[in-house]
Amino acid sequence: MTFVHQEVWHWQIATYLFLGGLGGATFAISAVLHLFEGCDRKMLSVAVMSSIAFLVIGTVFLLADMLQPLKAIYALTNPRSWIFWGVVFINFYFVAAIAYVIPLLEEWPMLQPIIQKIPAPILGLLERFNKLVALGGSAAGFLVAIYTGLLISAAPAINFWNTPALPLLFVISGFSTGAAWLLLLSMLSSNPGAQAISAKLEQLDAMLIVTELIILGAYFNFAMFLPTGARASAEFLFHSPVFIVGFFVAGLLVPLAIETWGIFFGGHSEKDKPKLTMLLASALVLVGGYLLRIYVLKAGMFQYPW
Amino acid sequence: MARYGMVMDMRTCVGCQACMAACSTENQTPFWSEKFRTHVEDKETGTFPDVRRVQLPRLCMHCENTPCLSACPTGATHMNKDGIVLVNYDRCIGCYACCIACPYDARYAYDSEDVARERELYGKLVTHDVPHVDKCTFCVQRLSEKLEPACVATCPTHTRIFGDLDDRKSEVHKLAASGKAQALNQGLGTSPKVFYIPS
Numbered sequence: 451m452t453f454v455h456q457e458v459w460h461w462q463i464a465t466y467l468f469l470g471g472l473g474g475a476t477f478a479i480s481a482v483l484h485l486f487e488g489c490d491r492k493m494l495s496v497a498v499m500s501s502i503a504f505l506v507i508g509t510v511f512l513l514a515d516m517l518q519p520l521k522a523i524y525a526l527t528n529p530r531s532w533i534f535w536g537v538v539f540i541n542f543y544f545v546a547a548i549a550y551v552i553p554l555l556e557e558w559p560m561l562q563p564i565i566q567k568i569p570a571p572i573l574g575l576l577e578r579f580n581k582l583v584a585l586g587g588s589a590a591g592f593l594v595a596i597y598t599g600l601l602i603s604a605a606p607a608i609n610f611w612n613t614p615a616l617p618l619l620f621v622i623s624g625f626s627t628g629a630a631w632l633l634l635l636s637m638l639s640s641n642p643g644a645q646a647i648s649a650k651l652e653q654l655d656a657m658l659i660v661t662e663l664i665i666l667g668a669y670f671n672f673a674m675f676l677p678t679g680a681r682a683s684a685e686f687l688f689h690s691p692v693f694i695v696g697f698f699v700a701g702l703l704v705p706l707a708i709e710t711w712g713i714f715f716g717g718h719s720e721k722d723k724p725k726l727t728m729l730l731a732s733a734l735v736l737v738g739g740y741l742l743r744i745y746v747l748k749a750g751m752f753q754y755p756w
Numbered sequence: 757m758a759r760y761g762m763v764m765d766m767r768t769c770v771g772c773q774a775c776m777a778a779c780s781t782e783n784q785t786p787f788w789s790e791k792f793r794t795h796v797e798d799k800e801t802g803t804f805p806d807v808r809r810v811q812l813p814r815l816c817m818h819c820e821n822t823p824c825l826s827a828c829p830t831g832a833t834h835m836n837k838d839g840i841v842l843v844n845y846d847r848c849i850g851c852y853a854c855c856i857a858c859p860y861d862a863r864y865a866y867d868s869e870d871v872a873r874e875r876e877l878y879g880k881l882v883t884h885d886v887p888h889v890d891k892c893t894f895c896v897q898r899l900s901e902k903l904e905p906a907c908v909a910t911c912p913t914h915t916r917i918f919g920d921l922d923d924r925k926s927e928v929h930k931l932a933a934s935g936k937a938q939a940l941n942q943g944l945g946t947s948p949k950v951f952y953i954p955s
């Protein structure tokens with residue numbers, strides 16, 4: 451039995467997985483906020499535009515890693531492949547996100563001339579069905595976020611990846627980074643409507659981090675239990691200081707502590723909120739999410755029978 | 757329609773690597789980048805003083821249940837009527853999903869640098885004209901001319917026995933059915949068509 455580190459997918463794919471999870475989750479959470487909380491339209495438009503940018507940049511990284519990126523359209527050929535479904539989900543996401551964000555962009559006076567070029571009946575339809583599109587968009591965002599985990603779990607000889615826990619970990623981590631990004635936007639916004647939502651995002655992110663810790667516990671318990679490549683991968687991660695300090699401590703425990711403190715002792719008015727500390731917590735969650743994907747890819751080990 | 761497979765008799769392999777050279781010559785694999793369709797693993801087993809060296813020749817297992825085929829989004833990886841797993845170079849986008857899915861380390865990237873080097877070496881005779889993921893084809897071009905794969909024809913110790921697994925008269929069928937030969941990583945359910953007789 452030989453354990454060999456995979457040398458196929460590197461930081462470019464980790465970047466794609468991170469931005470896919472972040473973009474998908476940002477849109478999904480924004481859409482849910484719109485549906486159930488009626489969040490500020492200006493902030494929502496910035497959030498969804500940024501999530502589209504994340505997906506575009508992520509896709510560029512994916513294409514840059516391919517041998518023949520100009521033939522990428524062929525990826526819509528085999529429905530047995532997760533990449534096929536990734537392309538479907540991402541396109542569904544782009545259509546939903548663009549259809550959703552156009553009516554929101556009317557909030558920006560400088561974009562009015564561009565928006566007004568869209569025929570009035572189409573604009574009317576987009577406005578009318580905005581909440582329905584938000585509902586579809588939340589599904590699209592979720593599918594994109596979970597796809598990033600499903601993609602790499604389809605590796606029968608990489609035990610550490612080939613587990614149902616990995617898509618769960620990636621989707622929860624993706625939603626945590628999405629909530630952190632929205633928290634960052636809401637804290638930076640001068641609009642009272644956006645600031646009002648920050649307390650909810652803070653609670654959401656704390657709950658997601660706790661869920662992520664539970665999944666991580668189950669995941670590593672599984673990995674350490676059997677003498678397979680999964681154990682070798684888990685041991686590799688335990689001996690990686692950047693993973694332990696950068697992801698686990700700085701990317702999970704510290705933001706959780708800051709957010710928990712904010713929820714229970716941070717005061718209820720906006721003035722009482724320690725803004726800089728919350729911004730730091732959000733930034734740490736984002737960096738941690740990226741490190742998680744880089745290190746999960748690094749830790750992937752083929753278990754060969756020779 | 758055949759169901760081609762191979763039996764590796766590890767009792768006779770001496771690790772000369774002639775199979776690797778023959779394959780590389782026949783299929784223009786990028787030996788200059790140390791990438792090969794077939795390898796010979798040289799392993800030491802046991803603890804001193806009870807130690808021994810074992811040679812394990814390996815290549816694509818041409819699985820019946822192919823993880824690489826499932827992972828390939830473009831359909832570039834496909835199985836022909838004789839059960840041989842092939843890659844359509846023009847269809848391959850080089851996403852590496854097949855390399856990640858393969859449990860036998862049987863695939864590698866024939867990248868643009870390899871294509872350029874191949875052009876320098878082989879001129880108009882190039883067979884890999886675009887970057888793609890490459891793997892063993894059981895020398896499908898030779899089979900169509902009723903020739904054995906290059907590695908089998910070259911092997912001086914008759915380690916590699918090739919043929920139709922469904923042909924009851926063939927040596928490969930008899931060995932595969934004898935119980936002496938075992939497939940690797942059987943627990944994964946890939947049903948490989950390459951079997952090993954332990955040394």
